[in-house]
Amino acid sequence: MLAYIIRRMLYAIPILIGVNLITFALFFVVNTPEDIARMQLGAKRVTPEAIEKWKGEHGYDKPLLYNAAANGTDKISDTIFFDKSVRLFVFDFGNADDGRSIGHEISTRMWPSLALALPTFLIGLLFNVTIALLMAFFRATYLDFWGVVLCVAMMSISGLFYIIGGQYLISKLWNLVPISGFSGGFDAFKFLALPVAVGVIGGVGSGARWYRSFFLEEMGKDYVRTARAKGLSENVVMFRHVLQNAMIPILTGVVVVIPTLFMGSLISESFFGIPGLGSYTIDAIQAQDFAIVRAMVFMGSVLYIAGLLLTDISYTLVDPRIRLE
Amino acid sequence: MTMPVLLLTDALILLLLAGVVGYFYFVSRRPQMRATWMRVTESPSGMAALVVLFAYLVVGLLDSVHYRPVLEAKDPKAATVYSVEVLSLLDVLASPLRERQERTYSAPFDTRAYSKETIEIPGTDGAPGKQVREFPRLQFGGVHLALESERDRDILVTALRGFSLAFALWLALAALLSAVLARGSAISSSETMRRIWRGETRVPWSAVLIMLGLLLAIGGPVITLCTRYHVLGTDKVGQDVMYLALKSIRTGLVIGTLTTLVLLPLAVVAGVTAGYFRGWVDDVVQYVYTTLNSIPGVLLIAASVLLMQVYIDTHPDLFPTSVQRADLRLLFLCIILGLTSWTGLARLLRGEVLKLREFEYVQAAQAFGVGHSRIISRHILPNVMHVVLISLVLDFSGLVLAEAVLSYVGVGVDPSMTSFGTMINAARLEMGREPMVWWSLAAAFVFMFVLVLAANLFADSVRDAFDPRIRVRGPAMQKG
C-alpha cells in the first residue's frame, strides 16, 4: 500500500512536467513576449524601445530556452523557461504585472476562497446524496418522477441565472443579506450564506440525478435481493447495504475536487465580490495578466494531482477489496 | 445580385449536417441501428424535445447562410460595390426586428422609451416652444397606434390574428400527418387521427403535435406582434431583444456541435488505440489525458483564448470584415473547447475497448489472422459508437451552458457576436437600474433554458434507447 502511494506520487512528476511544458508552449512559443508586450502597451505606444522596456521590467528580456551569452549553468538558468516555468516547481510564482508578489496574493486569497468553496462542497454533497437517496427510495413513484423532472429542469439552467436570481431575490427584494462583499470573522457568515446557497442549489440538479443513478444501479444488484431475502426492512436495505456500497464511487469521485477547492470559484467569487483566488484569476484574465494566469494554471494542476492521489488513498480506505489486497 | 459569403463555421456546419444526414442514411440501412433509433422515437419527451430542437435548428441554419448585399450605386454604370456588412437569411426574414432600432431601452410592448428625455414642444401660434422632460414615444414600437390607450386592445387583436393563423397551420399539419401515416395502410386518416390522440401509435405523435401546437401558439402571435411592437423590449442601444435572442441561437448551436467535430476524432483515436493496443500506447494516451485533465479547464481555455486574441489583435489585416473576425474567434473557441474536453470521452472509450477486445468475436478474428486495422474498424468501432453518440448528445447541453460562463469571464465569443453569454453579461449590469431592466435577461434565460432542457431530454431518450446503464456525465464540471 505504501509502495502504491509512492508510485502514484512518482507518477505525478511527469504529469507536472507535462503541464509545465504545455503552459510554457502556450504562453511563450505560440505568442512571443513581443506580441504580449505590444498588446499590453496598446496600439498607440508601441515602439521598439517601449517593448524592450516592458520586457525588461517583466523579465521577458532573456532567450527562451538557451542563453548562449551567459556563463556556465546560467546558459540554462538565465532563460525565460527557467525563470518563468522551472521556478514554478518551487512555488516561486514571481510578480504580477502590477508588481505585486503572486505567491503572497495566493497565500492570502486562498482562505476566503476556501471559506466559500468548502461549505458549498460539503453542504452540496450532503444535499445531493440526501435527495438522490430519497428519489431512489421512492423510485417509480410520482415523487421520483417529478424529482427527476425537476432535476433535469434545474440542470438546464445556467449557473449564472442562479447567481443573478439569488442576488435579486434574497438581497435586493428581501434584503436578507448583503448583495456582495466579504469580511473576516463571524461577519463572513452573512456574506457567504447566499453564495453558498446558490452554489448548492445550482449543483443539485445534475448532482442528485447522477447519484440517483448510482443508487438505482446498486439497488438492482444481487446482494440487495439477498438482503431482502433475509427479511430486512427496506430502510435497513437502503441505508445499511445500498448506501454503503454506493458511497464508494460517490466519495472517491468527489475526493478529487477537494484540493482544488482552494482555487475557489471564478464566477461566484466575482459576482459576490469575495476576494479569493477565483476573483483574482478572473481579474487577471480580464486584465490579461499572463503571469497570474500561468501561476494559477500550475497551482490548479498541482492541486488536481493531489486530488488524484487523495482519490487513490480514499479508495484504499473505504473499499475493503482494495484495502486488504 | 449579392455576394454569398461562406464563413468558416458555415462551411463546417454544412459538413456536419452532411455527416448527420449520411449517418442516418447509414442507420436506415442497418436494421439493428434503425431499431435502436426507433426506440428513441418511442419516447414522448424525446420526441417533444426533438420538435423544439428542430425549431432551434431551423433558426440556426437560416442564420448560417450569409451574403453581402449590394450597395445601391448612384451611378448605374459603376461596378457593383458590396456592403461590408454580412447578412444572413435570418437577418432578412427578421428585418422588421433588425431595422426597427430605437434609441435605447424600452420595456416589452411599450410605446415609450425607458428613460425620460428632454423634448422640444414647438410653440403654437408664435408662442415660444418649451422643453418638457417626459418619456418619449418610440420610433417604431406601437407607432401605428393613433391613441396609446388602444394599445392593449390592439395587442389582443393582433395576437388573436396570429393565433388563429397558427391554429389553422397546426390543423393543416395535423391533417397532413394523419394522411401521411394513413397512406399505405388500411386505416382511414380520420381513424389514424383518433389513434394518435388515444396514444395508440408506436411513435408518440400526440406528443409531437402538442409540442408543435405549443410552439405555434406562442410563435404565431409573436410573429404578428413583433412587426408592431418590441415583444421582448429593446436593449441599451435600442436593438430589439427578440432579434438578439434569435441571433444567439446560432452561436449556441455552433458551440454545442462544432466542438464535437474537433473532439470526436481525438477522443476516438486516442481512446480506441489505447484500449486496443494497451502497453506503451495506452501509457502515452493516459499520460496525455491526465496531464490535460489536470490543468483547470477554464484556465486552459482562458489562456488559449487570450493568446488567440493576441494573435488576432496583432494580425488585423487577415480579416476583411468584423463578422469574419468574430467568426474565426468562435471557431477557435470551439477548437479549444474540443481540445480540452476530449479526455472524458477518450477515457470512456478506452474502458469500453479494453472490455471489447477480450470479447470472443475479436479473438475469433485474431484466430483468422485478421489485421489490427480491420479488427478495429469491423469489430471495435461499430460496437463503441453508441458510447460516442450518447456522450455527444449529452455534451451538447453542457457546451451551450459553458459558452455563457466563458463569455461572462471574457474568454468566450467575440464581444461583437451575439450569444446567450454576451446577453447575460450585458444584462447583469442592467439589473441594477431603477426601474429594473429585466427583459434581456429574461429573454436569454427563456431561450437558453428551453434549448438546454430540450437537449437534455433528447439526450436522455437517446441514452435510454442506446444503453440504459451507461453513465457518461458526472456533476457538471465546475466551470466557475
Add this chain to the structure above:
Amino acid sequence: MDKLLEIDNLRTEIEGAGAPTRAVDGISLDIERGETFALVGESGCGKSMTALSLMRLLPEAGHIAGGSVRIDGKDLLALPESEMRDQRGRRIAMIFQEPGTSLNAVMTVGRQIEEVLERHLGLAGEVSRARAQSLLEAVGVPDAARRLGEYPFQLSGGLKQRAMIAMALAAEPDILVADEPTTALDVTIQSQVLDLLKQLQADRGMAILLITHDLGIVSGMAKRVAVMYAGELVEVASRDAFFSDPQHPYSRKLFASLPGAGRRGEELAVIPGQVPPLNTAFHGCRFADRCDFVHARCRDESPGWTCLPDGHAVRCHWVEDRQKGIATRGMDAPRATFAGAAKAPLAAGDGKALLKVTELKVHFPIRKGVFKKTVGQVKAVDGVSLEVASGRTLALVGESGCGKTTVGKAILQLIRPTSGEVLFDGVDLVQLRGEALRTRRREFQIIFQDPYASLNPRLRVEDILLEGMSALGVGAGGESRRQRLNQLLDQVGLPQSALARYPHEFSGGQRQRIAIARALAVEPRLIICDEPTSALDVSVQAQILNLLARLQRELGLAYLFITHNLAVVEYLAHEVAVMYLGRIVERGTADEVLGSPKHPYTQALLSAVPRIDAGAARAVIKLEGELPSPVNPPSGCHFHPRCRDVMPECRTQYPGVTALSATRRVSCWLHAGKT
C-alpha cells in the same frame, strides 16, 4: 402427509414491451416438511421466477397475478409487506446461484450473518457473534472465527456459497429455496456443497425447494421432482418414478439428450425448435410444436393432469390417452424413435499426430512495488504436453482456473507461449511470425463458450462467415464463395435465409452453429472447442454435440475439446487429458482414463460428477478444500494438500511422468516406477 408449503395456481407476470410475459402460469405444488423437492427445467422456463414469487422478491417489472402460497396454512401472498418480511429468512429462506455477487462486498461475512440473527431472533453482541461462528462451523467453513471478520472477496467461491447457506440457515427457516446453488461452482466444490445441504437437511428437518437444470443433482438430492416447461408444470413424480419411468415426452427427451458414456456412438436425442415466448396466448399444449407424439387435440386443448399411481402426475394428452387405453393417431410411429437412437459411431481418424504440444508454458508476470518490478509468475500453464491425432478428439478436462483455456489460446498463438513447442503438422507455430503464421491459421480454428459474445452483433451472418475466408484468402470470391456459404449453412443445419440476418435473431444453439460454420469456413483440420456447450441447455447441447460428431466423421476434423463437463467427455472423446493447476496429471484413451482413473484427482473428479443412475450406492471421493491459486502453487505435487493418498514424497517433489501403457501417462508418486 404433513404439508408445509402449498402453492396453488401461482401466476406471475413480467411487464415488458408488448404483452406481459407470463413467467409463471398457474403452478400448483405441495412440499412436505423435511423433504427435498426439485423443480427442474431449462433456462427461461420460469423456475427462478417461481422461487422469487414465493419470496415475493420479484424484480420491479414483475408482479404476482394470482394464486396463493401457504406455509402451514398462512397465505404469504395475502400478507402485508411488513409481515412478509417477518417470514423471509425466518420461515422461508433463499440461496442464490452466484455467491460472488449475492453477498454484500463491503460488509464482513460475520456481520451479514448477524444481521439475520438480530432481525429474527433479537440476538446482539457476543451472543450473536458466537452464534454466527457456530453457524459458519456448521456449514464447514474452516477457521470460522477468523472468517467472521473477513469480507466476501477474501473467500473462495465454495466458501462464499457456504457463507450464504449459513446466512440462510441463521434463523432456522422451515424451508430453504435453493436456486441453482451450485451452478457457478466447480464439480468437486459442487459435490461438497450438495453434501452439506443434504446433511443440514437431515440434521434440521428442513424442507428444500431445489431449483436446478441438472438432472444428476436432482437424482442425488430430491425426494420428489417437478418438471417445468414454458411457465407450467408438466410432470410431478417421486424421484424413483421420475427416473425409472418418466412420462411426459419432454421429460423423456431431456433424459435422451443427456450425453454420457452409455451413449457413445449414438446420436443424442434432440428437441427441435425452441421454448415458445411466454407472452403469447397458448391454446393447446405448450410443448406441442416440439413433441414427437403430437396429435390434433394437443394443438387445441391444453392438457389437464393425468394421475398415475403414487402421486405421479403428468400433463399430456398422449399419456392420458394411453392411460385410458385409447390408441391415438400418431402414437405408434414416433414410438420408434425411442426404440433406439440412431447409430453414430465415433470417427476413427487415421491416428497420425496432427498437433503435438511439448512442454508448453504460459507464465504471466506479477508486478509489484514502486517500479512495478516483476516479483513472480502466474504459471497458468506450466509444462503441458499433449497430442491430437487427425480426425480424433482429445478432451482437455479440468476445473476452472486450471489453465485449460490458456492452453487452447496458446496453441492458436492468440497468447504467445513463454516456452515450449507447438508442432502443427510438423511446423513449430511458436517460431512462426507475421505472414508465415497467418497463412497457417486456416488450418486450426476455435469455437468459444459464450454464443452471445462470440458473434459480433453488428455484422450479418454472411459477413461473419466471410471474415475468415477473406482474411485468409479462401475461395476465389463471387459465385464460388456464395456456394461455399450455402454449403456451410447446410453443414451446420441452418437455412440459407440466415445469411442476411443478424446474430440477435438467433437462439443460443443457432448462434453456436453460426460460430461453428465460421470456423469451418476456412476448412481447418483442427478445431479447438473451448467449452462450446456449457452455456447451453441440455437439449441444445445435444444438437451441438451431434453436429460436432457428424462434422468430425464427414470432414475428418480433429478436436481439442476443452471442458469441465465429464459427461460430454465420456460421450465424444477418444483421448482424455486431465489438467490440474497448469499441468496435465493424467492422460490416455477415454476408456483408460474414464474407466479406470489412476490419478487420485481424476478419481475424485469422476466421482464428484452427479449422475442420474446414482440409485446404486456410489463411493464418492470427497475432495477437501479448493483449487489453490496458480500464483503460489503448493510445493511438490500440486494436488497433495487435497489428496487422500498423500505420501511424504508428494510434499517435496513434483512427480515425473509415468507411462502406464502405450497411450497412458500419469504424474503421480503412487504410480511412479510402475511401468
